[in-house]
Amino acid sequence: MTESTTTHKPLSGWEKPELDLSNADWQSSSRGTGDVQIAFVEGFIAMRNSGRPESPSLIFSPAEWRAFVINARDGEFDLT
Template identity: 45%
Template sequence: MADTDNMELKARKERERDELYALDITDVEWRCAPGAEEHEERVEIADLQDGAVAMRSSLDPDTVLRYTAAEWRAFVLGARDGEFDLRPMEHNGGLTAD
């Protein structure tokens, strides 16, 4: 039964992804963090239907990633929990562990 459940979940996620990427986002409103200058590189976000989100770089606006509402929520909650914080390491100015 677990295999059947996994296959159904995978099929559902593929359908959601296909539907998300089939959306016409030509007229979506892109937003970025306050204070960002037009000439600066920044991440831009657009709200899509059913809580989905599109994300792109201002320097590469033709490459757009799309996330379901559940994926976006998981990302935001992870970011708030520090899951994506950079850990100081020797190559980025931090110290190595002894």
């Protein structure tokens, strides 16, 4: 699997640091369609599309990640 060598630069107004994801330990969620990977980097959680690891990663604070996981489990993001 190819590792991303990009540095994530946050959008203006975000209170998140610039993270170097080049040495991140990416973990896969599954082997199915739409597979995502996550990595824990400098106290933040990065999430990327495993099919396009060169694409920008989403960066979550621990509180944002918790809210995302809870809402995903509750079906908030399910297609109806």
